[in-house]
Amino acid sequence: MNAERKREFGDNHPIAIVLQLVFSAALVLTIQWTPFPWIAILAGTPGAVLAIAAWFQIGLRNIRVAPAVTPSTKLTTSGPYRIVRHPMYTGLLWFTAATLGAPLDQMRLLMWIGLLFVLNKKSLIEERSLRQHFDQYADYQNRVGRLFPKLTTWLR
Helix, strand or coil, rough: CCCCCCCCCCCCHHHHHHHHHHHHHHHHCCCCCCCHHHHHHHHHHHHHHHHHHHHHCCCCCCCCCCCCCCCCCCCCCCCCHCCEHHHHHHHHHHHHEEECCCCCCHHHHHHHHHHHHHHHHHHHHHHHHHHHHHHCCCCCCCEEECCCCCHHHHCC
């Protein structure tokens, strides 16, 4: 890889990580907790379960916030990773989207769109490295959706 390559937003860049944490925390912390938003929490629970299942699938010690492939990285395509290629990102998006109505306002919606942008960009950067390290990653990309499931995944 060219060492002179221009550094991109999110490319192991702390700004992407900080924005992900800020947007996520702001969306959760601005939920109107009184009365308790049962419907929002119940609707978001599958997203939380998806993310937690992905954590356990790859092992809690292998979780990284930076979109980077390390020498110890293993390609995982089973469990939640057979539904989407980035189930932790998808779970976070699902949970925070489900809570947008508690209460729905323009600022919370803009934060969610910002979170979507950051996670999308981080996933693209990570996938560039994954394609370079794993020959079979291109086939995996064709079969499984990045942040949202492909309909063809469910029709097989």
